[in-house]
Amino acid sequence: MIRQCCRWLAVALWGLFLTETAQAASPIRPTETVRRKVLPEAWFAWLLLTPAMVFIAVIIAWPLVETIRLSFTDADLGGESYVGVANYVDLMESRRFRQTVTTTFYWMFLSVGLKLILGLIGACLLNAAVPGRAVFRMLVMPPWVIPIAIGVIGWLWMYNGYFGLLSGMGQRIGLFDGPYAFLAGRTSAFYSAVVTDVWVGTPMITLFFLAAMQGVNRDLYEAAWVDGAGRWYRFRRITIPQIMPVIVSMALLSAIWTFNSFDIIFILTQGGPRGATTTLIIDTYKVAIGNFKFGEGAARAVVIVVLLATFSALYLFLLNKVNKTYGVK
């Protein structure tokens, strides 16, 4: 690590020197062949990359390595000592942790699925050539733009059992007999959090799908239309296949973000009631930062990274296979 940094630094300094000399030598005399000293491309590239790379190395790469090391210790506020794989064994044996993993994946698949479906419907609606669509497109964006932590406060209020809008509406139309506290019951708390997560994530997906739909060549639609293809047929056979690459990449990105989603759950329920909304991220945070059990928290963090990396790799692998089978690209 350190040696790598030194090498980068050396390249950077040397690069700086070369640029200076190149600049000094720059007035060109037209009569003679000019042999300028120009910084080699690769060196210049690494010179430009060095600041960002060093930053990433210190703030992300090193902590990542350190997380892995800590996961083999029992580090807490008092100190740390090596405990081997004990943390991982504890996790494997813990029924609650297995429950957390299940919850996390259920949370991810459900929420991402809903976001994709809703995003696709939204994009179709906003893509329709109707008056006022420019305004409608703009009105989708607020949940995406504002800080999640602030938007969720609105939901916290709406979910309130006694004074909240949703409980009130439910009572008016006779759905609930009395005040219904959405965040108090295990099931309702979980699905309430899902709804809020879908609310946060849908606008971005909608806009990306919309952009992709607008990028589809109109000739395709016209050709199909001339041949008498209806709207639904054109949607199924032209739109969907054409925007498939965007759907696929948004699905993966959204899955990763949803897996890692912290603010929503933490503000709404803090993982409760009785662990119903505890996903891996929340669990890790509570163990490591809430209870200062750095070692056990680190083991959980490593599990998250491994699960996400495996999931992404598997996803891309299957995708590749599907593409090959159907001859896409």
Added chain:
Amino acid sequence: MMDRYTKLQMVGIYIGIFLFLSFMLLPFVEMFVTSLRPLEHLRTTPYQFWSDKFSFDAYRQMWETVPLLGRYILNSIFIASMVTACTMLLVVPAAYAYARLDFPFKDTSLGLILAINMFSGAVLLIPLYRVLKALGLLNTYWAMIVPGIAFLIPTGIWLLRSYLEKIPRELEEAAYVDGASRMYTLRRVVLPLALPGLLVVGTATFIGAYAQQFLFAITFNQNRELQPLPAGLQEFVGRQQVEWNQMMAAALTGVLPVMLIFFFLQKYLVAGLTAGAVKE
């Protein structure tokens, strides 16, 4: 002709759009209405949809209930601005390298940088906590700025790279033929041309930086005076009697800066951000 809808289809589309936007905007409407209603009206059961006296009192009282509120909003803006400035300093040269230059490990290193998107800050909190502690940055603005930068670099590089790729190469070659050094070409030829792209990426970074403060703030900062708004708002919750109307007023006031920026620049922003989706 192909795009013409029958009356019935039009009605269907409008109803669909209405339902979709209702879901997206309902919390904002409810937040706004709540902020206008007096607290005793909010505290009536069964729920009332309407109050007979609306007022902007909450927008005045909230500054007294949480005296540091103004400070929180300024903190949020300050942190987001610092993060944006630092991120751009790191992203611009890197994005240029990936857009134009050829070098060993180009694809590998870009892939690794983009893989950062896979981590949330929460995974790295423990060592980051210790790094920041060792550097003496805990409970300072920097504790919230430094981690923020790292997680915005990948997207920044990605967005700016696709923008820089669209600038014609000939201009740089012309500068090169005229004897300009590489650095000079970057500074005096490429960057001025890339200004619109820089603005888009800068704004996107600012919005991202404004949005992501909660986690870092509650973890790395115990100093109330430095707290950004998302964390500061929790102060309304912790009180004996939650003043919901003031809390909503404060939340809406706090999102105003980003909303304003966004609505002025939204056309460029959306086009810039979704450029990758259309390119295929």
